[in-house]
Amino acid sequence: MKKIFLLFITPLILLATSCTIPSNIQYLVVKSGLNNLKEYSDIHRNYHSLKGLCVNLIGFKEGRLNWNMLLVFNPKAPRGPFWFLPHDNENSAFSSAVYATHKYGGGFLSVLAGENRYFKGQDPNRNFSDSSVRICSKQLAPSPIYTSVVFSIINYFRGAGMPYLALHNNTNGGGITALKSSKYTKSFLAYSREQVKKGVGLSDEDSLVYIAGSSFKPPAQKISNLLGLGLNVKYEIVNSNSNDCSMSNYVVIGRSSSNYYNIEAQHGKTATQKRMVDLLMHLVR
Numbered sequence: 674m675k676k677i678f679l680l681f682i683t684p685l686i687l688l689a690t691s692c693t694i695p696s697n698i699q700y701l702v703v704k705s706g707l708n709n710l711k712e713y714s715d716i717h718r719n720y721h722s723l724k725g726l727c728v729n730l731i732g733f734k735e736g737r738l739n740w741n742m743l744l745v746f747n748p749k750a751p752r753g754p755f756w757f758l759p760h761d762n763e764n765s766a767f768s769s770a771v772y773a774t775h776k777y778g779g780g781f782l783s784v785l786a787g788e789n790r791y792f793k794g795q796d797p798n799r800n801f802s803d804s805s806v807r808i809c810s811k812q813l814a815p816s817p818i819y820t821s822v823v824f825s826i827i828n829y830f831r832g833a834g835m836p837y838l839a840l841h842n843n844t845n846g847g848g849i850t851a852l853k854s855s856k857y858t859k860s861f862l863a864y865s866r867e868q869v870k871k872g873v874g875l876s877d878e879d880s881l882v883y884i885a886g887s888s889f890k891p892p893a894q895k896i897s898n899l900l901g902l903g904l905n906v907k908y909e910i911v912n913s914n915s916n917d918c919s920m921s922n923y924v925v926i927g928r929s930s931s932n933y934y935n936i937e938a939q940h941g942k943t944a945t946q947k948r949m950v951d952l953l954m955h956l957v958r
């Protein structure tokens with residue numbers, strides 16, 4: 674009796690904790706397993722913390738670009754929060770994604786570009802468009818394949834009701850700052866201006882959550898929820914005139930959704946970025 678029970682239950686457990694890739698994206702997998710991917714700096718750097726997760730190299734070609742990305746997910750809960758990391762030079766973002774995947778399930782997709790921001794001249798976060806013609810100035814060539822591959826992976830692993838999620842790192846007091854607003858980006862501070870200028874942890878001008886939408890009127894409730902958690906916010910107004918083919922713009926225009934969050938922290942501020950992940954998870958899970 675006991676044996677029969679075990680015969681039934683064992684395959685179920687294996688299935689629930691396996692690294693099986695869904696059939697619709699299996700064709701993209703080039704290599705699998707932590708040991709086979711040590712040559713990549715992200716893997717090398719995070720080798721120990723990646724243990725227990727499913728790690729795959731995926732590859733596809735569009736025009737002259739042979740894209741490679743790391744697909745990492747939690748075998749115990751493959752569907753959940755799923756992050757996109759377009760910039761290979763942003764190492765705190767990668768560590769934060771590994772942390773999030775262990776703690777909350779789901780996983781992430783991270784572009785490989787030899788530890789650079791650009792891949793062969795193309796910014797991976799200016800390459801989202803379904804169009805068969807080039808529509809953005811920073812797009813070197815049309816990118817419908819890139820767009821559909823990335824979003825088919827995101828949409829498989831993204832749990833029901835989960836937002837589109839991204840992780841980035843920025844430079845100290847650089848172009849991305851919670852202290853400034855512009856025509857299409859409106860900043861909201863969770864702390865006093867003086868505290869933000871001091872630049873410690875969550876209050877730093879570089880620690881912020883980007884949200885996006887098509888309306889010129891910022892989403893008050895969403896912003897107040899984020900500020901209440903102690904997260905600075907930047908709301909990006911997206912329309913076809915301002916479209917820069919970034920992920921946020923594509924989510925709004927191409928997917929008709931404003932359910933998008935991008936956690937930004939300064940390069941090297943990994944502890945702060947992990948804390949931001951925890952705070953955002955309070956809101957979206």
Ligand SMILES: [Zn+2]
Nearest residue numbers: 760763841842
């Ligand atoms: Zn970035």
